[in-house]
Amino acid sequence: MTSNDVSLSWHDLTFDIPIPRKTLKAQAQKAQEEERQRSANAASTDVEKSVKKSESSADGVPPAVTPALTATNLADGHRRLLDNVSGSVRRGEMVAILGASGAGKTTLLNVLSARLSKLGKLDGQVLFNGKSRDPATWKRTVGFVEQDDLMFGTLTVHEQISYSARMRLPDSMYDRQTKMDRVEDIIRMLRLEKCRDSRIGDARTRGISGGERKRTSIGVELVSDVSLLLLDEPTSGLDAFAAHSVVENLRNTTKEKNLSCLMTIHQPSWALLCLYDRIQLLAQGRVYYEGPPRETLAWFDGLGYQVPEGTNPADHYITLAENPGNTAEGAKRIDHLISAWHERARSGASTPAVALTDASGTKRSSADLARDGEMYRHWPASWLSELAVLTERNWLQLIRDVPTIIAVVGQTVILLIIIGFAFFRLGYDQGDVLARIGVLFFLPINSTFSVFLPVLAPLALQRAVMKRERSAGTYRTSSFYMSKMLIEVPSNAVQRIPFFAVLYWMCGLNPSAASFFIFVALNLMQVIVATCLGLFIGSVSPTIELANIIAPLISVIFLLFGGNLLPSPPPWFVWLRWISPITYTYMALAQNEFAGAQFSCGNAGAGGQCYSTGEQVLQQYNLQTFTIGECVGFLCAIAAFVAVLGYVGLRVTAHPKFRYH
């Protein structure tokens, strides 16, 4: 193996994050307390003096926030998560990063994959094929398998991987058949043939096993043209057999596809560890071994840390670099491990990461690299292809989500029975005037509330998957958003047509056919506006939990100001009436119902008010400000406005963030 087939290399990476002021204060207080106790025990004047000195302000830093210096806490109030870490992965090689919990494995993987927050100071260099990572192509170059396998439970293994292939393999280079052949290849390579057509499953329905799920996640990344695969703890949560099978599969795939594969891994068995070509051991953000796993035995034996009889060497070497009790002995041992390794690296006795100067070459021809660069620079598929695939995927999820379909049908039937019989066959007496007003006001409120749940419930997972897919440069936000609109708007509207139609005749509303169709159309308009509003709320809220709080809040405000509940709202709240879609739907429904209607005054009480015509009712309830046509115009404008705002919100809140320096 030579340095000139290096794919990814990292050089002297150092990453510091600021320690929160509160933590600094707590650490400083603890250190002072310990110092005080020590001085009290020693009862020595000299020691007391030194304590006073340490408590006094140094270099202008108030004593309360002086950091307690440890192996990783720096004097400038930062914590060092990575300290001069170098390494590399070559083509056809599988490398693991290991270490105790908190050693910095995930941090290193995040730095290498550029999925790092803006927080903190990053030094050092990461090179891919000998060059700095190109922000324009990086996200499509690298496959990143996250720890949580975010997938749609209702899709099958084959569907999950083939949707990834259809969206991530460039249309310009692969036709549909080639893409599907590749999917079958990946399924074979990852030994997923047995569960090819099984559903992934989720918390509600049992699906494939944990190991198969992890291999499917890997397949989703591998099916695209990536040459580098990064995985965050791909074996966590798996039993020993499943973990072994996942890593063995990865090893075979790495060799077969000449990939570079780098992963963090937790508590591997010795047999599993030996599957890797090389490992890098981290302690407190520093390297204390890098090389083939089998050579660890000789290295640690030489340092005097023989593996005790019956102990897994992998566990032993990781435990050596742990210091849970913060003992002086533990700290000394970790220092020894790190300094011995660095001494060896300095003396050139090890075969550590390639030197920066060596990493410039690559066995891939410059024509290959140019082709890759060009290919990764563009969206893999056209906007319309993205829209078609995403809409198909959303549609499958919708029709396969049987529990939600049953819940919606159940809700419709129950509401129909309750509302239908509560307002059954209304007549034309004075009491019926109020009942008609009541049902017409209730309907847009019900449409708003009942739409939010089915719109927001699937959005939590869809947003998370979208973020993962967008981090790989798979598709545009606009095609995702449009595909949601194309599925949500018609499905929510169409499924409610029977409800409005049956309710109309049960309640005995205006018997003309034209009024019936206008009634249904107006209610569907309200459902469409509410769906757009639901998508808007789900898009602008950074989390779905927040969306679930905002949605009822907005509904209640619209309800309060959208009808006659507040006949004269406070002047500074009047605008809320005119932005509430309920105002327009209710007004239009009332005009459709009452225009030309006649009512008998027979049961009006003595001195009571009698509305003999529908126009009097509309006037009394102030429901003639706009015509039906104008109300529809306002509803369309509100729907379009929130739809556009939702798209902008989604772009901002779900934008994948990368950091290269």
Ligand SMILES: Nc1ncnc2c1ncn2[C@@H]1O[C@H](COP(=O)(O)OP(=O)(O)OP(=O)(O)O)[C@@H](O)[C@H]1O
């Ligand atoms: N953004 C952050 N803010 C504060 N501390 C952080 C941040 N990111 C990481 N750390 C700290 O850095 C250390 C290394 O974290 P990291 O997640 O890389 O460890 P790890 O080796 O992957 O551990 P584990 O195996 O438990 O996942 C931990 O002590 C963690 O608490």
